[in-house]
Each structure stands twice: as structure tokens, then as C-alpha cells.
Amino acid sequence: MxxxxxxxxxxxxxxxxxxxxxxxxxxxxxxxxxxxxxxxxxxxxxxxxxxxxxxxxxxxxxxxxxxxxxxxxxxxxxxxxxxxxxxxxxxxxxxxxxxxxxxxxxxxxxxxxxxxxxxxxxxxxxxxxxxxxxxxxxxxxxxxxxxxxxxxxxxxxxxxxxxxxxxxxxxxxxxxxxxxxxxxxxxxxxxxxxxxxxxxxxxxxxxxxxxxxxxxxDHDRELKVAIDFTASNGDPRNSCSLHYIHPYQPNEYLKALVAVGEICQDYDSDKMFPAFGFGALIPPDFKVSHDFAVNFDEDNPECAGIQGVVEAYQNCLPKIQLYGPTNIAPIIQKVASSASEEMHTKEAMEYFILLILTDGVITDMADTREAIVHASHLPMSVIIVGVGNADFTDMQILDGDDGILRSPKGEPVLRDIVQFVPFKDFKHASPAALAKSVLAEVPNQVVDYYNAKGIKPKCMTDYESTRTFSP
CATH class of the missing domain: 2.60.40.150 (C2 domain)
Structure with a gap:
């Protein structure tokens, strides 16, 4: 693997x-x-x-x-x-x-x-x-x-x-x-x-x-990964599937995951990444889930490094049935819950980055808009990488670059926290170019949040620890 x-x-x-x-x-x-x-x-x-x-x-x-x-x-x-x-x-x-x-x-x-x-x-x-x-x-x-x-x-x-x-x-x-x-x-x-x-x-x-x-x-950044396991991706056993696992060649999901994860993993002190899936029928009762742990350990969904996420992804595929629909609001709400808890801690120094890899048009647009507007008040950003050749018009709307995203009730986002990039635009470019495109806005998003909250790095104002030594 x-x-x-x-x-x-x-x-x-x-x-x-x-x-x-x-x-x-x-x-x-x-x-x-x-x-x-x-x-x-x-x-x-x-x-x-x-x-x-x-x-x-x-x-x-x-x-x-x-x-x-x-x-x-x-x-x-x-x-x-x-x-x-x-x-x-x-x-x-x-x-x-x-x-x-x-x-x-x-x-x-x-x-x-x-x-x-x-x-x-x-x-x-x-x-x-x-x-x-x-x-x-x-x-x-x-x-x-x-x-x-x-x-x-x-x-x-x-x-x-x-x-x-x-x-x-x-x-x-x-x-x-x-x-x-x-x-x-x-x-x-x-x-x-x-x-x-x-x-x-x-x-x-x-x-x-x-x-x-x-x-x-400092402000710690924690990466969480969410992978689309809906049936529109195609049967993983078929070489035409976006989830097809070749013995030696990565599919497009893996290319996108490694390109972005390789960068983000440097900013997590323990290099342990929670990885979730959505849109699949999962064992043992094979009911559809939109926020299950890819390693099937709901109490500890973390994987050791990006390579650990890759291995959990490969182990997961034979055990699940791709299904649907493509609902991403549940996973955004799941991460937003963690971010909300962090916001109310004494230190409030942790920032969450949710990386969503998906192939198609989302089916819970209203709920997703509501979830993003709520998350814009929290220490988190959402990166969406579109895999395949589907119509990603809805994703462009969520990105908000062409206008202010609003909830179904008309409430605007407090700040822009979504970045969407179609992976097909990077077919002939280095995956590093993809990483740069999706991550370029993250530093400003982090700074904007902490500035808005008035939270700054702690500073030592004295020099009590100066010490003199003889060589």
C-alpha cells in the first residue's frame, strides 16, 4: 500500500x-x-x-x-x-x-x-x-x-x-x-x-x-479529511471508477489527498488525522452514513499521517457499498462541533481545516449553506477538491468568490472560509500546483478569524530567563 x-x-x-x-x-x-x-x-x-x-x-x-x-x-x-x-x-x-x-x-x-x-x-x-x-x-x-x-x-x-x-x-x-x-x-x-x-x-x-x-x-492547525463514497464515483473494481485502486498507480482521489495532505500534515504536532467518509452503506448493518470513520473506529477515527489515511482508505473500499446521496452538511457540522468546543476553551488556539474530496453535485445545498454560515464564526476552513468531470456549479457558489454566501434564511457568512478547486484543472500540472491553489487562502483565513476574535499569540514581556555560562 x-x-x-x-x-x-x-x-x-x-x-x-x-x-x-x-x-x-x-x-x-x-x-x-x-x-x-x-x-x-x-x-x-x-x-x-x-x-x-x-x-x-x-x-x-x-x-x-x-x-x-x-x-x-x-x-x-x-x-x-x-x-x-x-x-x-x-x-x-x-x-x-x-x-x-x-x-x-x-x-x-x-x-x-x-x-x-x-x-x-x-x-x-x-x-x-x-x-x-x-x-x-x-x-x-x-x-x-x-x-x-x-x-x-x-x-x-x-x-x-x-x-x-x-x-x-x-x-x-x-x-x-x-x-x-x-x-x-x-x-x-x-x-x-x-x-x-x-x-x-x-x-x-x-x-x-x-x-x-x-x-x-501559536495557532495549531488540525486537518480533517472527508471522502465521497457515493455510487456516482463508479464501482471501485472497475478501472473507469474514480475509486479504482491500481496496484502501483494512485487514482485521482489519492493524488488530490496526497498533494494537499503532504503540505497540511506538517502543521499538526502529532501527525494524526481524523478521516471520514460519506454517502456509503457501511457494515455491519449497511445503512447509509454521511460521517463514518474510514478506519471504522468511531471512537478514534485518527490515522497516522497521510500515508495512514491512504491505507485506511484502501482498506475501507472492499468493505463498504457506494451509495448516496451526496450530502456534505453532516461532515461540516461534525467538524464545526469540534471547532465550537475549541472556541470556548481557555486557550482557543486550535484551528481546523476540513478537506472534502467529492465527485459531484451536492444534494443538500440548503443545509450545506446553513452549515457554512454557522462555521464562518468558528476557527475552521473548508477546502473542497472536485474530482472527476461533474458539474461543480454549486461548489463555486459555496466558494463565495463571486458573491457573499448566505444561508437559506438570508444570513451572510461572517468571513469567507470555503475554497473550491476542480482537480481536472490540474490534470497536466504538478500536484504541488493543486496544493498551492487550495491552500493559498488558508493563512489569511486563520489570521482573519483570530483578528476578529482579538486573540493574539502570547508574548513574554520580560527576560528573567537570561543566563550566563562559561564555555
């Missing part, structure tokens, strides 16, 4: 698009193996980004002499595209003094991930790998801070007086690390100053830091 997922995933390509925002990345390593018994490594981290299957160097840190657990002061500033899979590679090298840069350096290991994984988790720690194996107990930690285009900055200056001597013969070589205390009690490095050699009253260089960097707290 993973072959289908990998086949769909491999078609995701790199396509340039306007930069959404910028991200600051900070790097630290732990447990780097010593070169020999008499000396520690002189580490440097090289950041590379993948484009068209090739790795290109973006930037590199300074070299920290004689350290097995370096915290680099270099900050990587990278462009961040919410709707793209941006693959990064962090390479650790041992650059001894007097050698010719990376050409003569010892390769100590590397870590690969996506920028979205770092941004969503804020702090990502992974083992360093060397030739496919873990490099001893060494690991690398990358922290991220998103910067808005109009970030405010503050200039900080620090000094110290009358530090204790290391011993009778030498003075301290102090540097300062500034940490931010997060909501969960953990700490994130904000800045590391230069080391002032042999000084008991150091004055460090001033530096600027974004106020956004000093803020903790």
Missing part, C-alpha cells in the same frame, strides 16, 4: 510562488563525538535546500572551536511558503583550524526534514545520520520563529561586572545566552552573544531581535 502513497508523493514538485513570510532558524548540536582523546571537534553546520531533486547550499554557521555541544549564534533567514513542501538538509562538519574549508573537513552527520515540520513544532530535535546510520549519540536541534513583514524590533545590550575567576591563573571567557520561556515551561534560545576572552567585566555587542521572536504561543 505504501507504493501508492510513494508514487503520489513522488509527483510533488518544486514550483516558485510569492513568499508568504520569512523564518529565522537557530541551530544547536549535542553529543558530537570527539575526533580523538586529546581534542574536541570544531563544528560548523551547513544548511541546504532541495530544488528539482538537487541539494543547494543556502548558508552556513560560524565554526565553534573545541565543542561537542555547540550552540551556534548564526541565524538562518529563509523564505517560507505555507503551501509548499520545502525540504531542508543540515550537514555537520568538523573544520579544524588551518584547513581549506569544507574540502578538508570531516563530515560528522546530517539531518533532513521539511521547513514546515520545524515551523509547526517550533523546536525540532533529530539524530544526526551518517551513511544512513545514527552518528553515535549526536543530535541536532533546530528552532524556528516566523517573522511578519512588519515585524517590530528591539535592540538589546548586555554587560556583566565582577565575574568570578575560573582559577588563580586565568580569567573567565564569558558569553551570554538569552532564552525565552514557552507556555509549556520549556525554553527556546533567542540569542547567543560572542565570547569575550579573558574578561571579568564583559560588554557584549548589542543586537536586534524581533518582538515576534520573543513571543510564545
Amino acid at each position: 505504501s507504493n501508492i502513497y510513494e508514487s503520489a508523493e513522488a509527483t510533488l514538485g518544486f514550483i516558485s510562488s510569492p513568499c508568504l513570510t520569512k523564518v529565522e532558524l537557530r541551530v544547536a548540536c549535542r553529543g558530537i563525538s570527539d575526533r580523538d582523546a586529546l581534542s574536541k571537534p570544531d563544528p560548523c553546520v551547513v544548511l541546504k535546500m532541495q530544488s528539482h531533486g538537487q541539494w543547494f547550499e543556502v548558508d552556513r554557521t560560524e565554526v565553534i572551536r573545541s565543542s561537542s555541544s555547540p550552540v551556534f549564534s548564526k541565524i538562518f533567514l529563509v523564505d517560507y511558503y505555507f503551501e509548499e513542501v520545502q525540504r531542508l538538509r543540515f550537514e555537520l562538519h568538523d573544520i579544524s583550524s588551518g584547513n581549506n574549508g569544507l574540502r578538508d573537513a570531516d563530515f560528522l552527520g546530517a539531518m533532513e526534514c521539511t521547513l514546515g515540520q520545524i515551523v509547526s513544532q517550533r523546536k525540532l530535535t533529530k539524530a544526526l545520520l551518517k551513511q544512513g546510520n545514527t552518528s553515535g549519540k549526536s543530535s541536532i536541534m533546530v528552532t524556528a520563529e516566523e517573522l511578519s513583514g512588519n515585524d517590530d524590533y528591539v535592540e538589546l545590550s548586555f554587560s556583566a561586572r565582577k565575574l568570578d575567576d575560573k582559577d588563580f591563573f586565568s580569567k573567565s571567557d564569558p558569553f551570554l545566552e538569552i532564552f525565552r520561556v514557552n507556555d509549556d515551561g520549556t525554553e527556546s534560545l533567542v540569542h547567543r552573544t560572542e565570547t569575550v576572552m579573558n574578561n571579568l567585566s564583559p560588554v557584549w555587542k548589542s543586537f536586534k531581535v524581533s518582538l515576534n521572536t520573543l513571543c510564545s504561543g
